[in-house]
Amino acid sequence: xxxxxxxxxxxxxxxxxxxxxxxxxxxxxxxxxxxxxxxxxxxxxxxxxxxxxxxxxxxxxxxxxxxxxxxxxxxxxxxxxxxxxxxxxxxxxxxxxxxxxxxxxxxxxxxxxxxxxxxxxxxxxxxxxxxxxxxxxxxxxxxxxxxxxxxxxxxxxxxxxxxxxxxxxxxxxxxxxxxxxxxxxxxxxxxxxxxxxxxxxxxxxxxxxxxxxxxxxxxxxxxxxxxxxxxxxxxxxxxxxxxxxxxxxxxxxxxxxxxxxxxxxxxxxxxxxxxxxxxxxxxxxxxxxxxxxxxxxxxxxxxxxxx
Amino acid sequence: xxxxxxxxxxxxxxxxxxxxxxxxxxxxxxxxxxxxxxxxxxxxxxxxxxxxxxxxxxxxxxxxxxxxxxxxxxxxxxxxxxxxxxxxxxxxxxxxxxxxxxxxxxxxxxxxxxxxxxxxxxxxxxxxxxxxxxxxxxxxxxxxxxxxxxxxxxxxxxxxxxxxxxxxxxxxxxxxxxxxxxxxxxxxxxxxxxxxxxxxxxxxxxxxxxxxxxxxxxxxxxxxxxxxxxxxxxxxxxxxxxxxxxxxxxxxxxxxxxxxxxxxxxxxxxxxxxxxxxxxxxxxxxxxxxxxxxxxxxxxxxxxxxxxxxxxxxxxxxxxxxxxxxxxxxxxxxxxxxxxxxxxxxxxxxxxxxxxxxxxxxxxxxxxxxxxxxxxxxxxxxxxxxxxxxxxxxxxxxxxxxxxxxxxxxxxxxxxxxxxxxxxxxxxxxxxxxxxxxxxxxxxxxxxxxxxxxxxxxxxxxxxxxxxxxxxxxxxxxxxxxxxxxxxxxxxxxxxxxxxxxxxxxxxxxxxxxxxxxxxxxxxxxxxxxxxxxxxxxxx
Numbered sequence: 001x002x003x004x005x006x007x008x009x010x011x012x013x014x015x016x017x018x019x020x021x022x023x024x025x026x027x028x029x030x031x032x033x034x035x036x037x038x039x040x041x042x043x044x045x046x047x048x049x050x051x052x053x054x055x056x057x058x059x060x061x062x063x064x065x066x067x068x069x070x071x072x073x074x075x076x077x078x079x080x081x082x083x084x085x086x087x088x089x090x091x092x093x094x095x096x097x098x099x100x101x102x103x104x105x106x107x108x109x110x111x112x113x114x115x116x117x118x119x120x121x122x123x124x125x126x127x128x129x130x131x132x133x134x135x136x137x138x139x140x141x142x143x144x145x146x147x148x149x150x151x152x153x154x155x156x157x158x159x160x161x162x163x164x165x166x167x168x169x170x171x172x173x174x175x176x177x178x179x180x181x182x183x184x185x186x187x188x189x190x191x192x193x194x195x196x197x198x199x200x201x202x203x204x205x206x207x208x209x210x211x212x213x214x215x216x217x218x219x220x221x222x223x224x225x226x227x228x229x230x231x232x233x234x235x236x237x238x239x240x241x242x243x244x245x246x247x248x249x250x251x252x253x254x255x256x257x258x259x260x261x262x263x264x265x266x267x268x269x270x271x272x273x274x275x276x277x278x279x280x281x282x283x284x285x286x287x288x289x290x291x292x293x294x295x296x297x298x299x300x301x302x303x304x305x306x307x
Numbered sequence: 308x309x310x311x312x313x314x315x316x317x318x319x320x321x322x323x324x325x326x327x328x329x330x331x332x333x334x335x336x337x338x339x340x341x342x343x344x345x346x347x348x349x350x351x352x353x354x355x356x357x358x359x360x361x362x363x364x365x366x367x368x369x370x371x372x373x374x375x376x377x378x379x380x381x382x383x384x385x386x387x388x389x390x391x392x393x394x395x396x397x398x399x400x401x402x403x404x405x406x407x408x409x410x411x412x413x414x415x416x417x418x419x420x421x422x423x424x425x426x427x428x429x430x431x432x433x434x435x436x437x438x439x440x441x442x443x444x445x446x447x448x449x450x451x452x453x454x455x456x457x458x459x460x461x462x463x464x465x466x467x468x469x470x471x472x473x474x475x476x477x478x479x480x481x482x483x484x485x486x487x488x489x490x491x492x493x494x495x496x497x498x499x500x501x502x503x504x505x506x507x508x509x510x511x512x513x514x515x516x517x518x519x520x521x522x523x524x525x526x527x528x529x530x531x532x533x534x535x536x537x538x539x540x541x542x543x544x545x546x547x548x549x550x551x552x553x554x555x556x557x558x559x560x561x562x563x564x565x566x567x568x569x570x571x572x573x574x575x576x577x578x579x580x581x582x583x584x585x586x587x588x589x590x591x592x593x594x595x596x597x598x599x600x601x602x603x604x605x606x607x608x609x610x611x612x613x614x615x616x617x618x619x620x621x622x623x624x625x626x627x628x629x630x631x632x633x634x635x636x637x638x639x640x641x642x643x644x645x646x647x648x649x650x651x652x653x654x655x656x657x658x659x660x661x662x663x664x665x666x667x668x669x670x671x672x673x674x675x676x677x678x679x680x681x682x683x684x685x686x687x688x689x690x691x692x693x694x695x696x697x698x699x700x701x702x703x704x705x706x707x708x709x710x711x712x713x714x715x716x717x718x719x720x721x722x723x724x725x726x727x728x729x730x731x732x733x734x735x736x737x738x739x740x741x742x743x744x745x746x747x748x749x750x751x752x753x754x755x756x757x758x759x760x761x762x763x764x765x766x767x768x769x770x771x772x773x774x775x776x777x778x779x780x781x782x783x784x785x786x787x788x789x790x791x792x793x794x795x796x797x798x799x800x801x802x803x804x805x806x807x808x809x810x811x812x813x814x815x816x817x818x819x820x821x822x823x824x825x826x827x828x829x830x831x832x833x834x835x836x837x838x839x840x841x842x843x844x845x846x847x
Contacts, residue, residue: 198674199668199670199673199674200673200674200675203674203738205634205653206632206633206666207661207687207688207691207742208656208658209691217676217683221676221678221679
């Protein structure tokens with residue numbers, strides 16, 4: 001019976017999610033200008049659900065002080081209080097409000113992940129495109145350097161670098177950006193390699209165009225689709241790496257709220273059958289899945305596959 | 308013919324294709340009757356529905372297409388209502404298909420003979436050993452070199468023409484009643500095309516196989532078909548037996564197809580020897596890696612003149628263009644522009660030197676950046692070389708669009724994907740013109756286009772040449788194009804200039820043997836041409 005009820009609730013959640021996605025899709029189509037609305041019409045329900053979720057996360061992150069009932073780091077009750085009227089999701093191991101910390105953590109974790117991914121992309125794609133266009137020794141040097149960096153398991157490498165340079169948010173951003181930019185480099189180089197051999201690039205070279213024009217006008221616009229898709233995926237990976245590092249104690253430092261360390265702080269509750277420590281994990285999972293839904297849609301569009 | 312038994316009947320065939328969300332009709336009620344042993348030629352431009360009808364004759368519709376109406380009767384079997392298993396039983400056994408690109412259709416990881424044996428064994432016609440000896444026999448009849456051994460090679464180990472013949476042999480494996488040939492020689496050089504055509508015609512006659520021969524080349528279809536059906540946009544224009552069709556076409560569209568090759572450039576007076584040529588290629592030897600692909604090439608191109616460079620694929624035509632543009636610095640020799648030597652590498656050429664020599668590419672699809680609008684595509688060279696901006700630039704772009712006969716207001720903000728093949732090629736021409744060059748290299752600019760469209764492009768190039776006194780280097784493998792546009796001809800083979808001279812001399816004997824072979828290999832509209840040519844070659 002319990003199993004059937006479980007199935008029933010799962011079905012209810014999926015249907016509710018799809019309904020929310022549908023409502024959101026219709027809403028955006030109505031609100032968007034006509035060329036954008038045409039694009040949005042091709043959006044599957046999963047993608048619109050993903051977009052809706054991302055939007056909610058962004059709102060939570062931006063307006064955290066307005067939404068959260070309590071401050072981020074203040075001790076407002078006893079430790080490990082149960083869910084109730086005052087503390088909707090209870091309190092954590094120090095007596096801070098769980099819900100408020102979840103909301104603030106969206107700001108910290110997502111914000112830092114976004115900055116890190118953006119850095120990784122700027123570094124990785126510029127070098128990747130350069131390697132593809134210039135070729136020769138520059139390509140060899142960059143590619144071999146990237147091979148060496150990629151040969152070391154990412155998490156262990158990050159831990160190693162962080163113990164060397166010391167743990168701070170800036171250092172963490174730089175270290176993860178460096179490690180992830182190697183992956184971006186490989187993709188950008190591979191995509192650009194296929195574009196560089198096109199006749200229009202040859203025509204531009206023969207016209208006497210400089211490197212900057214080649215990158216920004218001829219190659220980047222045509223490499224955009226796979227890079228955008230990769231941005232979404234990379235964002236998830238970075239995000240998971242940050243959470244993992246925080247869980248291990250080398251990431252975002254207390255008392256700053258962050259989903260990874262929130263799981264660690266409250267892990268003992270699991271043994272008492274309380275699901276509260278799983279909430280931050282669920283936040284991570286939901287955002288990751290949502291981003292992937294949107295990325296899948298973009299990839300599908302970019303690859304020109306129909307149906 | 309009509310006393311023979313009817314093999315295939317198609318009545319009021321309608322096929323729809325999916326675009327965006329809706330279905331559009333792409334074949335609009337075509338009728339077709341084919342008797343046993345008869346060869347029907349289907350011709351028309353791209354988009355006429357030739358291949359779609361060919362596949363429908365097997366009861367098959369491509370992904371995104373559906374047969375929406377009409378009847379397909381193959382030897383009394385209704386292919387539309389037959390079960391998938393029944394149709395599968397017919398395909399490969401009684402109906403076979405030969406695709407345009409044999410190289411893309413063979414599985415690269417299996418030997419030819421294994422792929423040959425697949426159908427007979429699957430259909431239970433022959434055992435493996437039997438199939439293999441049969442393959443060898445057919446390879447011999449298809450005049451493949453080394454028929455006993457060739458089957459044991461992989462597809463990449465044989466040439467394109469041989470592969471196409473091996474594919475025809477494969478289609479013959481079960482001795483089908485009907486073979487559908489979908490442009491089997493389009494991707495081949497003229498000299499190899501002949502061998503394949505002869506082999507196909509021979510084997511179809513020997514086994515009294517009926518065939519549907521799809522092509523856009525009239526001269527080819529004239530050799531192969533007993534009767535011809537002309538298609539336009541999914542509808543039949545007319546059908547008649549080959550000779551009647553060639554001699555007295557009744558419809559205007561057919562006549563225009565027939566007349567396509569009539570464009571010819573007026574004879575130009577000879578250039579006096581003391582005039583400095585615009586481009587002069589002097590003793591150029593060039594190599595990729597260590598292998599010389601150009602050996603001691605020399606020729607001149609004068610102002611207002613067109614030099615056609617002809618030869619098979621691999622003869623070094625495009626490499627010559629790469630040397631002139633500076634993409635491939637030559638090992639020895641030099642390229643002179645108006646009497647002064649150009650730096651061998653384009654990177655060390657000045658902006659003005661780059662401006663003077665422009666290039667138009669074979670595939671307009673890959674030559675135009677798909678993300679830029681026409682405004683920027685054409686405007687960029689004008690902006691870069693001539694320093695035009697704002698209003699002046701827009702004026703110039705519109706002016707250029709006028710020149711290439713595209714309505715400026717209508718086209719200036721389009722993306723390349725919103726243009727047809729011929730229009731894209733026109734944009735390529737406009738981009739070259741925008742630099743106001745003295746010299747333009749046209750690399751196979753018409754070979755990817757339908758004949759009528761290609762004709763339009765040639766006329767446009769001709770008009771622009773007389774207007775701006777341009778020098779053209781015209782790379783092509785199509786001798787009909789040479790006739791239409793060239794003043795002088797350079798024949799290349801394996802990186803060497805075999806013969807060069809004014810067009811009038813080139814088309815008159817005596818020739819170099821290779822030129823002779825090239826010239827005689829160009830299909831003519833005369834339906835007896837192939838038989839006559841083969842006889843002549845056998846005799847000599």
